[in-house]
Amino acid sequence: MKVKLITRRYLNILCGLVMIVAAASNANAQHRSEEEIKRIQDAKVAIITNRLNLTPEQSAGFWPVYNEYSQKRREIHRSQRKIINDKKAEGKTDDQVLNNLKEVQDLRQKELDLEKEYQSKFLKTITAAQVIELYKAERTFNDMLIQRLKQRN
CATH class of the missing domain: 1.20.1270 (Substrate Binding Domain Of Dnak; Chain:A; Domain 2)
Structure with missing residues (x-):
């Protein structure tokens, strides 16, 4: 049932x-x-x-942290899209294009670091199984x- x-x-x-x-x-x-x-x-x-x-207790602690995490992650994704969309490879030197790629990789690392940071914050209010x-x-x-x-x- x-x-x-x-x-x-x-x-x-x-x-x-x-x-x-x-x-x-x-x-x-x-x-x-x-x-x-x-x-x-x-x-x-x-x-x-x-x-x-x-649970109601978990929800009260989880959502503010999750919303903060989501906002920071959206900002990283916007930055990645801006680099990819605004900095076209046409007419650029290899060094300039490689620099753009490095910027995107740095943002990916920043996102991974953010995920690690917030995983520990999530674990203060929800279980590891709930994080998965x-x-x-x-x-x-x-x-x-x-x-x-x-x-x-």
Whole structure:
């Protein structure tokens, strides 16, 4: 009975996510409104909450740390995209292109360092098994978004 309830809950969340992503995919992906971004983030929170099965105490300690982590990670990804998109290789010397590649590698290392730092912060409020589930939930969510965008195109 409990497994059916959890499975049904998970399926309801996934159906909601698909509807949200479908609505969001109708708009230009690079010009999403704040409302659409909020709906996508809400779906992500629902999936993570469901997968981690957080207690109220864990939830109170986890979400502020996770939100901080997510914001810092988004900033790193924006910097990577800016380097890759703004600094085209055309007309540049090999040294200039190699310098751009080094900048991207440095940002990847920064992201890895951030993950290590926040893993220890997560472990103060959730278990190691829940941290693994967090990473799986993030990957599942991202894969679903990518799949939805591919279907749109």
